[in-house]
Amino acid sequence: MFSRRWEWCSVLQLLLLPLLVTGIPGHSESETITRASGSNVTLQSSKKLLDNFTHGTWFYTTNQKIVEWDPKEVNYFNTKFKHRIRLDNQSGALHIYNIQKSDSSTYILRVSEEDEDEREVKIILKVFDPVPEFVIQIETTKEVGDNCYMNLSCRIPDPSVDYTWYGDSGSFPKELHRSVLEVTLTPQNQSKFYTCQISNPVSSKNDTIYFLPPCTLARSSGVTCIVIWLVILVPTIPVLLLT
Numbered sequence: 362m363f364s365r366r367w368e369w370c371s372v373l374q375l376l377l378l379p380l381l382v383t384g385i386p387g388h389s390e391s392e393t394i395t396r397a398s399g400s401n402v403t404l405q406s407s408k409k410l411l412d413n414f415t416h417g418t419w420f421y422t423t424n425q426k427i428v429e430w431d432p433k434e435v436n437y438f439n440t441k442f443k444h445r446i447r448l449d450n451q452s453g454a455l456h457i458y459n460i461q462k463s464d465s466s467t468y469i470l471r472v473s474e475e476d477e478d479e480r481e482v483k484i485i486l487k488v489f490d491p492v493p494e495f496v497i498q499i500e501t502t503k504e505v506g507d508n509c510y511m512n513l514s515c516r517i518p519d520p521s522v523d524y525t526w527y528g529d530s531g532s533f534p535k536e537l538h539r540s541v542l543e544v545t546l547t548p549q550n551q552s553k554f555y556t557c558q559i560s561n562p563v564s565s566k567n568d569t570i571y572f573l574p575p576c577t578l579a580r581s582s583g584v585t586c587i588v589i590w591l592v593i594l595v596p597t598i599p600v601l602l603l604t
């Protein structure tokens with residue numbers, strides 16, 4: 362049994378060795394930049410350790426070159442970025458215009474001096490779409506005596522967002538931070554309003570719905586009706602034209 366265990370340990374060490382070697386601090390560092398889609402971004406090492414280099418290459422992921430340069434020329438590769446980038450050949454900064462969600466990646470800048478070791482900087486770019494406008498939908502309502510049971514929903518298709526619900530007494534507990542809020546209104550315990558806030562690292566939107574006890578909708582942002590009408594009207598218009 363013991364020898365079997367030792368074999369496993371050795372195998373593990375062998376597997377971990379490359380991780381340990383590449384993980385040495387200072388050898389390769391990474392920074393993270395978060396931006397909204399449609400904005401411009403400048404990828405640039407915040408560290409001065411890249412001074413005095415003469416050759417450089419920017420990579421999109423580990424194997425796709427975006428641009429490389431030396432003292433004599435700058436060469437832009439044929440990538441999806443070709444018409445959206447500009448290199449500052451003095452600092453090595455890479456400007457990317459009109460960034461898209463699909464531009465999210467780990468960018469690598471590799472620089473070297475003549476006859477010198479290469480140095481590398483990793484920049485992780487995370488691009489998020491701004492949170493869209495939305496309205497709270499009342500999915501289901503059930504009135505039992507003076508009590509009212511409801512499911513309120515503010516679901517949007519983007520899976521990378523966070524949901525937060527607020528009522529009279531502030532933010533609901535974390536475990537209720539989902540797209541659907543199950544509420545119970547009793548004569549003793551009710552909230553006059555519910556706010557759903559949807560956020561991601563670049564933006565945040567909210568909508569509020571108001572109630573009169575036990576189960577009467579007092580006020581919502583009203584857009585619900587328009588949305589429903591559009592959904593019904595759009596498919597019927599071509600049908601009307603055809604008949």
Ligand SMILES: *[C@@H]1O[C@H](CO)[C@@H](O)[C@H](O)[C@H]1NC(C)=O
Pocket residue numbers: 399400401458459
């Ligand atoms: C991005 O840069 C371009 C060119 O410099 C400029 O016209 C545009 O307004 C910038 N966009 C944003 C969102 O700053």
Ligand SMILES: *[C@@H]1O[C@H](CO)[C@@H](O)[C@H](O)[C@H]1NC(C)=O
Pocket residue numbers: 409410412413
């Ligand atoms: C860059 O070069 C200058 C002079 O050529 C030198 O003084 C400086 O120490 C160098 N910087 C680095 C980080 O090597």
Ligand SMILES: *[C@@H]1O[C@H](CO)[C@@H](O)[C@H](O)[C@H]1NC(C)=O
Pocket residue numbers: 431432433434435450451
């Ligand atoms: C570097 O940039 C400067 C100013 O933008 C430009 O004049 C020069 O030609 C560029 N050098 C190369 C090798 O492209």
Ligand SMILES: *[C@@H]1O[C@H](CO)[C@@H](O)[C@H](O)[C@H]1NC(C)=O
Pocket residue numbers: 501502503510511512543
């Ligand atoms: C709300 O949704 C939950 C889970 O989907 C369901 O069990 C519950 O019956 C719903 N409440 C009402 C009032 O429909």
Ligand SMILES: *[C@@H]1O[C@H](CO)[C@@H](O)[C@H](O)[C@H]1NC(C)=O
Pocket residue numbers: 544545550551
């Ligand atoms: C009132 O409702 C909230 C959320 O539905 C719940 O967390 C709280 O415990 C309730 N309070 C009482 C006194 O029932």
Ligand SMILES: *[C@@H]1O[C@H](CO)[C@@H](O)[C@H](O)[C@H]1NC(C)=O
Pocket residue numbers: 527556558566567568
């Ligand atoms: C909801 O959004 C408005 C602006 O649209 C903001 O003033 C308000 O503070 C937000 N409320 C919450 C609870 O986040």
